[in-house]
Amino acid sequence: MTGAAVTTDRAAVLAAGYDPAKPEEAVAAVAARVSRWGRWGPDDVLGSLNLLTPAKRVEGAACVRTGTAFSLSQPFDETGPQNGWKKRTNPVHTMLGTGHEALDGEFPHGIGGADDVIAMPLQCSTQWDGLGHIFDHGKAWNGRDAAAVVRVEGDRLTGIETAAAHLAGRGVLLDVGRVIGGGELPDAYPITADELDEVARVQGVEVRPGDIVCVRTGQYARTRRDGWGGYAGGPAPGLSFTTLDWLHDTDIAAVATDTWGVEVRPNEFDVAFQPLHQVAIPHLGLFLGEMWDLDGLADACAADGHHDFFLTAAPLRITGAVGSPVNPIAVK
Amino acid sequence: MTGAAVTTDRAAVLAAGYDPAKPEEAVAAVAARVSRWGRWGPDDVLGSLNLLTPAKRVEGAACVRTGTAFSLSQPFDETGPQNGWKKRTNPVHTMLGTGHEALDGEFPHGIGGADDVIAMPLQCSTQWDGLGHIFDHGKAWNGRDAAAVVRVEGDRLTGIETAAAHLAGRGVLLDVGRVIGGGELPDAYPITADELDEVARVQGVEVRPGDIVCVRTGQYARTRRDGWGGYAGGPAPGLSFTTLDWLHDTDIAAVATDTWGVEVRPNEFDVAFQPLHQVAIPHLGLFLGEMWDLDGLADACAADGHHDFFLTAAPLRITGAVGSPVNPIAVK
Amino acid sequence: MTGAAVTTDRAAVLAAGYDPAKPEEAVAAVAARVSRWGRWGPDDVLGSLNLLTPAKRVEGAACVRTGTAFSLSQPFDETGPQNGWKKRTNPVHTMLGTGHEALDGEFPHGIGGADDVIAMPLQCSTQWDGLGHIFDHGKAWNGRDAAAVVRVEGDRLTGIETAAAHLAGRGVLLDVGRVIGGGELPDAYPITADELDEVARVQGVEVRPGDIVCVRTGQYARTRRDGWGGYAGGPAPGLSFTTLDWLHDTDIAAVATDTWGVEVRPNEFDVAFQPLHQVAIPHLGLFLGEMWDLDGLADACAADGHHDFFLTAAPLRITGAVGSPVNPIAVK
């Protein structure tokens, strides 16, 4: 979790009237403005996925032009970026059979086979943060007591299984790295709401309610060239804290990036940990996608000029999980 | 792996001229007829997924009528059917944080959160069998030496990651349980090619090259009512060995069922282990989906009369895996 | 966790004045009598291990006569008794290399090798219950608030690592199965304090303060002959609830059995779950050993007439664990 001596520009938070020395005040202020607690009733377990209606899937299907498909998943293997922080290791995949034993005669008549096993943190590679992943002052999504919801047996109410059928619809790529960064944004670059709008305008795509928005910073492309460096928890380009209003006002269903943690790192406060998460998950009920590989899709979008597509990003149906590995598939 | 004293009708294999006492001969005979080795060149790693072209995704997208989405995944948790055979346990999901510790002050300013971890066989619940999962007499897909392909470090050539972007397209449900079985087929019921065609005809749906075909037997619905019983490896309805020609001739991209192992159990030979697998995976290069939950989708298809849909069934991008857990999403 | 229709004789609890319908009263009554809270100061983390002094190891070493060693561990593998209850699976051991790849050239000059990995519940086979394993009405050992001690990160105070250097000393075998049961006690047989004393007398061995006492029921020998049956959580011979006074008065350091759960099952109350544990761990601070294999040692003791030995039963030094797998070594 070490980072090089990069500093994050605080112009956006200052302009928005936040005091970088007082993140708790900032979180409270924006939460008061954007909170969706109760919007879908006291029993809601879907948060922003309520905005991803069946009509959005019809809209998404209409974006399929050539049928070309892109996996937006990074690999799941031991070469990943994890360094063990908070017991987050890279996946450990092992075999229960190999081709060497194919003719051992365990089974009759020449059939042989192999099974395999995996042990991994659900947050180790391309993933969704579920609604039980982050709390603000002990409160989880919809204002619930976090201690009553997320327990040692898992998230008893908003486990990722509640989202199992929902995450398919219209996807929109905002290639901020390309449009603003000339390919890649540098680490510690805070992306503002104006920039998100500007990228959409330049690309000629509209962000609409219920969309799954994919924000490409270019950092993952950089790590493929230069090595992981501090990818897992170090400095990164990402959403400014000030985009919380945009995330709220656009009524998008989810947002995903090609970085470890969606939001800019270091963040724009003196001392804070993932302050955008602190609002986005418990207050907005927003699904955050992390460590997505948007590079191949971005090249194709740049080539054909279409930045919307049908996107399916189905979490594994792990009962009670607060997140899930995912292999998102975009079909253009 | 114990089974009740059920017997499987062998009329289909007998009619096809196979000797139930000689599965090895039967495997060789059908493999000689249906083998696709070399069809897509010596370097192919996709097998039947070559048939799932971009055009199929355009065709699949055109099936989206209302945008209603269905998860075809069974739960991943400790209540699953696994009994430890071949080290196949149910998933073990554990938490690295809970709501109880949300206010511990590990992080500043009121943010709290939870991570989680999973250890599981890749074959424990809803899954794809990859091309490295089964061998015939030491040969893997495309005629390769299994010992050269699937090693202790995983499948070096046809690992599931090669399929990461492919499994989205037109899905077709054949609800054999409903049409033939009046709801559910009994265990040990061998589904024939004629029955598959008949179900398609009754349902008014056409099976076309490149489709992902979902065959519902009704067994999973039965286990939800009666308990798992021998679901993991015991008797089950499923495809007759004689459907291998149908699987070949239709040029479908993949087939999935609501049972543990796709094919009928006990199988139609005196002594054999998963003989349909022995041909379908190494010779046809066919992706097999197992333990899918097709019940909700089936009800909806029966209600609206449409049995095709857009289906995305993205395996996790686990490097070298011979299978993958999956949460298939069907959009009608 | 099913059990055959066996019933447990309640004569001992009735004679001791307990009401089988009121386990909570019984627990409170005996806890009031035997509680060691505060005995070793408010900061104690060792419980009964305080009784296993260096002098006990000198005493234990003096029991070494021939130097013959016995492993008291059951195997750790997929053939174990676990059935998934409370996510307790059998161990999943997998390889990261094999002899097949020995000459692959990964390393130069002909060296090859293999590593391996394990995923397992710490309670899956031969084990110690640590002091954080069981609570009584929210209280852990020494009267501490369980919620303050055992958290999602593990046992912060009495983790098994605190016991790492302690569990070596004088071991004593009480072969109740042989002396009272003629080889094996039947399931549901409650062993009383008088019987423990009688076995010691017959064997000619003295139980002294600080000893690690191994009580053999013979149930494990039976499972090796007849199969696991309900070994993991079903009926079993074991210590009567009424032995809690004996466990206290003898000042032994630890007690271990060849059964899943030390105490008799079903227990001697109408509705209760492991009531002896409920007192022994939080109130006595007693280390409980479970699923030990005492059969080979028992044969040797019967043959030479010596029932004491040097016993080392070192838990793995897993930070914060509430138990540990162990391979106890007895040296006669």
Add this chain to the structure above:
Amino acid sequence: MTGAAVTTDRAAVLAAGYDPAKPEEAVAAVAARVSRWGRWGPDDVLGSLNLLTPAKRVEGAACVRTGTAFSLSQPFDETGPQNGWKKRTNPVHTMLGTGHEALDGEFPHGIGGADDVIAMPLQCSTQWDGLGHIFDHGKAWNGRDAAAVVRVEGDRLTGIETAAAHLAGRGVLLDVGRVIGGGELPDAYPITADELDEVARVQGVEVRPGDIVCVRTGQYARTRRDGWGGYAGGPAPGLSFTTLDWLHDTDIAAVATDTWGVEVRPNEFDVAFQPLHQVAIPHLGLFLGEMWDLDGLADACAADGHHDFFLTAAPLRITGAVGSPVNPIAVK
């Protein structure tokens, strides 16, 4: 696996007549001289543990003077030295219950409890290398074909379970760090046979056949002060390749160090990987202990002048494992 620019003195290998450019020749030459293949018959699975006779345990027990016990285990937790090389992560220990849920009413009458789970490489912390861990040109211990012995299901012949009852006896500490290094040896320091003998002489202890010899370099003490650095696979003090004759001639049962890999790193050849292992395990059948914490024991030995003790270092009885975590207990 990076290392600072340290160089290892090659005087010892040169003096012994080895060519640092030709490790394969050196391995062959010393193996021809020291090989024990066949010494204990063609079916032997114990290797050097044959030398640890019952008489050695009587001898070890006689070393117990005060009964003070020392755990020679490093911690098993996420703060360990592993960096993911060859999928070697630090242990991931998670809880299946906590004190927070102690009063949830899952169980009746106030009993509550916690279980836990671990996923770990068997080589992650304090460990034994078993006989199936290393091969020389495809040959395992006793001259067996490695591919026939160590397979995907584990070591079928010399799995660590065969050693379960053996590793208790007389331990001897050779505190080379203290005697030769003035506390700690620097990284890349090759310990010679003469130095081992000199340390024994200075300490006044005799190394005898069947002993378990613990060689303290001081590197672990340094990492506790300075951080792990390259502890897992980087430069380290350790046994010179030339000690293989000493390891053979002394007829010791096992050797353990406070370093990651027993032998000096970088090793004394131009290009080689763990050449001492390549001889010691397959040819000598020697058990190697790695990552032991010898510091507390060393202080006590220095203080009282006694460098022998009763040592029990029981591997877990994991069927087919090629190594095992261990908590060695030394009793002085």
